[in-house]
Amino acid sequence: MNSVPKLLIIGGIVMIVIGPLWMVGGRFLNLGRSPGDIAVEKEGFKFYFPIVTCIVLSVVLSLVMYVIRWFMR
Template sequence: MPEFGGLGKALVIAGLSLVLCGFLFVFFSKIPFLGKLPGDIHIARKNFTFYFPFASCVVLSVLVSLIIWLWSKR
């Protein structure tokens, strides 16, 4: 019977990542300006709605990059 230790660790990490993403979605939904920044694209037509939070993605990317950079400096 082959070892499944590596697969088990990968599944635990994937599960914890999903839980963390869920908490982040709940937390970020409470921030009123996120998703409504200038630069966020919102197109609404009669039978079609397209929304792409471009500026919000840029802001989040800069924040995450800053946190990772600060974390790696320790």
């Protein structure tokens, strides 16, 4: 089997597992409302930019990918 279909199947399985965890965990983890995120609310205008959340997710996903690559050797 080609590597692209395997990658798509694994990606689908990962999303199926993460989806319910995200729904349940979203009640307990207030992901997206971290201290340092930019939120501007004025009359008739709302702007939200989750900069700290993006940085935290980037670091966590980078560490996960590093560990996966380390075990794949």
